[in-house]
Structures are given as structure tokens and as C-alpha cells.
Amino acid sequence: MIIDSHAHILPPALPQPTAGADPDTWPCIGSAEADGSRLLTAGALRYTARDVFFSAERRIEEMEKLGIDAEVLSPMPPLLNYTIPAKASRDIHRAVNEFLASLVSLAPARFHGLGAVPLQDPDLAANELAELKELGLRGVEIGTNIAGASLGDARFHGFYAEAERLGLALYVHALSPALGDRLPASATGTYGFNTESSLAAASLVSTGTAEKFPDLRIGFSHGAGGFPLMLPRARFFWGGTWNEEPPVREDRAALSPLDLARRFFYDALVFDARALRYLIDLFGPQQIMLGSDFPAMDRETPADRTLRTLGLTAEDHEAVTWASCHRFLGLAPQPGPGSPQRAR
Template structure:
């Protein structure tokens, strides 16, 4: 079984009476695709973004058994007024529920919330669950604020209580330290690292121990930061037993790596050497398959790199499907 835990959707349309700040989807003459217009963004969206039949056909062509579909990240516009953000989220969530409901064995939907207003976002989680969606997608920062900030703890606590999965998609924050052309590469890697690190350093991981949270693109540079954090916590190399008197920042709680092994990470890192490091450091039970489809083309067939790594059968089965089902809170098939 292969579950693509990182794939995206776009609604086909938006209400005619929607606020001006809403996206628009305009038809393209002689084409089944549509043009997404959102602020300064213009994007040609193929029909596979919003057509369940086309999505299932694309899965079949790539050897995918199930997709976890979340809103295209540009829809996570936390700069909108809270009321407009809630209205947009509800429209997108309704579409997501309809799309996934058209093929429930093949499509699992994640909702979105206006996290710029943490109270409103927290209250909306129950509606997401009641629509049959399995979780919620959030950006790696909220108008530059860390998701590990204490103001978001009630949101994560409610997601934990409602048994909803959380998917953190790396999104650039404002910066002038890299050119705009690097936003989709280096900045996204930095953002993933900051988001995951903030969940540990800010205390949220400790306060929400049963939260099922996944990070896009293996949380960027986070896995390479972990050994240094572990050294500061334990005072030793190579994850040897802690020697508190030699540590720089020791506490009596779980170590940084122990916290990190509670998270999930999609393995869309584009290189088998990076995947081997993730397996070795984080464990094969923490990794998922991801593709960013259809915003990016899938590896063909899906999971080709993983299947070419001579992994033990149980490790391969965990990464390609079982871990994703566990992250979503769905039953795993019997061997």
C-alpha cells in the first residue's frame, strides 16, 4: 500500500458574492484547467486539482493507493481579516469534504483554519471533524510568529483532544536575507526547521504529548539541527546517556530527539542519502511518502526511490503506508 501524505487541492470555484479578498478561479478557453487569481498570484490549475475522477486516475497511473489532500498553501492567507479568513476556510473545507467524499477509499481530506485568530481557529476544529476531515493543515508560521508560541497551545490541545492530525506546510516568512527566487527552496527549508524546533523549544510538544503532527519536506534542516540540540541537552555525543553536569541546557524532561521522534515527517527530500539519514536518526516509524502533487510532478512510479533502497520489507511497508494511516488515526491493514 502506498499513501501519498502530501498532496494538494484547489476548489473549482468560489461564491459569486465572496469578498474581494477571496481567490477567483477563471475558466480557460478550450482547456479543462482554470486560472487561480489570488492577490498578485496567477496560477494555471489543472483539473486534477479539483476533479475527483481525474485524481483517482492520476493515482492509478502513479501506483498510489490513497492521497491525503490539503489546501494549496497559498490559500493559507493569515493576513486576511479573521472573519474573511474563516469564511474562506469554510468554503475550502466544504469543497475538500465533497472531493474526498467522492472517493473516500482513495482521498482523505485535511481542512484549514484562520490561525491569525487562534480562538476562532480552535473553535473551528470541531466543524472540521464533523465534516469527516481527518485533520488540519497549517503554515509553518503565522504572520512571522512561531507556531510554537504559547498563544497557539490551546489550538494544538484541541486538535489532540478531537483526535485530528496536523500537517505543517513550510511557508516563507518575510525576509531580505535571501533573494525572492530562493523562497521555494532554501527559505522553505529554514521555515520547516524553525517550525519543528519551536514546537519543542516553546514547550508545545511537552504540553501536547499525544498530538499527531507531520512536517512537510522532513521539516527542512531540522534533522541536522537535532544532534546539536541533543548535545546541549545531554552533554554527550552520538546520543549517549546524558551527563547533566556537562550539559549546557539540561532539563529533566524528554530530550530533543525524544520529542522529535513523536513527530511525523514526509520524506520528500529528493535524495536517498537524506532518506537514509532520516531513517537512522528519527526512525522508520516516523516517515511518510509525500509528493506535493499536483503542484509538483510525482516521482514515477510513486515511491520509486524508497523502493530502490533495499529497505527491509517491514520498513518499506511502514514508510509507504502504515505510518500515514497511524498519523491520520486510521486503522492499519493486517499483514
């Protein structure tokens, strides 16, 4: 079985701007062309979305072409938009969540949903979680920063505690890189987004947030950027030794940064077999999930093509293609030996 843990949706429409909201930053979706595609506008963003972004029938057609058994659907990141007033953002996110739930209900064996909440107001966001779970969604997609605030900031602890209590997963996606003039705008989608992911994961580890919420399931898109390569250095300063040798520092914390990072899940969208091998070696296959960023990006053909080159055991291959994702979502493992058969 193959589950794509990183697949995005856009609803065919969104609520109109509320009174007092800045129409220039409000995400809007309207008709784009005669072929049924839609145009997402949000600030300077102009993105044309073909029908596979919002049509369950078209998504399943595309899944069938490459043997994808299920997708974990999450909002296109511009829909998170933590810069608008929180209650207005809640209205947008509720519309997105209801659309996601409608897709899941049409094909519950093929779709799992991760919704959105207005994290610019952590208490309001926490209050939305129970309703989101009631809709049948498995968790929440969140940005790597919340209008510039670090994910490790204590203001979000109440939100994390509620997500942990409800058993909802958090999927962290790169959002709004804040790198000033250190990179050209053309580099935002490569170096900028990966830097954002690195900082988000590092903030959760270095602030003690990951340790405070041991049962909170947190996943990162694109392998958390450069974060995995930072961890050997972080562990050295924790324990004073190389290669995970027994630590010599007596003043160290009980858990190393690497121990904490191994609680996270990471999608395998790192574009190179060597990078994917490093992720699997560092974290274990049980923490790595297949992901594609579809339909914003095209999938590999077949979807596990690079993974197949690594020579993994059947058990480890299945961990990456579906079992890790099931654990991330809080789903029970499929029964029986070998690859589970596709549910119809």
C-alpha cells in the same frame, strides 16, 4: 499499498471578497483557459491549475497510472492566507473544507482530507475543528508561521489542545518565508521554504509546546527542511554527549529535543536517497510518510522509486508507504500480513 501523504487541491471556485476585505490579498479562482484549467490569484501570485487539482475522476486516473492507492488531500498553501480578517478567512476555509469533504465522500477508500482553519484567531480556529471533523476530514493543514507568529507561541495552545482532544492531525506546510533581503526571490522555493519548516519544528520543540501536547499528531512537509540536521547539536547541548550516548548534564530536561522530535511525522519528499536514509535512521520508519506535493510537482515513477533503493525490510518499507500515514491520520492499521490490498 501506497498512500501519498502530501497532495494538494484547489476548489473550482471560492467565495467573493467580503465587505472590508482587501481584494488585492483575497484568494480568487477563475477560469484560465479553454481546457478547463483554473487560475488562482492571491496578491502577486498567479497560478494556473489543471483539472487534476479539483476533479476526483482525473485524480484517480493519475493515481492509477503510478499505483497510488490513496491520497491525503490538503489545500494549496496560498488558500491558508492568515493575513486577511479572521471571519472572512473562515468563510474561505469553510468553502475549501466542504469541497475537500465532497471529494472524500466520492471515493472514501482513495481520499483522506486535511482542511483549513483561520489560525490568525486561535479561538475561532479551535471552534471550527468540531465541524471540520464532522465533515469527515482527518485533520488540518497549517502554515509554518501564522502571519509571522511562531507555531510555538502560547496563543495557539488552546487550538492545539482542542485538536488533540478531537484526535485531529496537524500537517505543517511551509508558508510565507520571512527572510527579508537575505536571499534573492528566486531562492524562496528552495532555501526559504526549507528554512521556514526548520524554524516551525524548532519552535514547537524549544518552547515546550511539543511536550505539552504529547498526543497531538503533527506532521511536517519536506522532512521539516533542515531541522533533522539541527537535532544532534540540540541534543548535545541538552545532554553534553555525542551520538546519543548517555547524557552527562545533570540540569537537563527530562526529554531531549530529539525525543520530542521523534513524536512528529515527516514526509519523505527530500529528493535524495541519502537524505531519506538519514530521516529514517534518525526518526525511525514509523515516523516517515511517502509524499509528493502532487499535482504542484510530478511524482517519481514509481512513486516509491527512491525508497526502494534503501534496502529496507518489507515491514519498514510498508511503514513509509502507508502504515505511518495511517497512524498520523488516526486510522486503524490494516489487518493481515504483508501489504494490504487496495480497497475498491
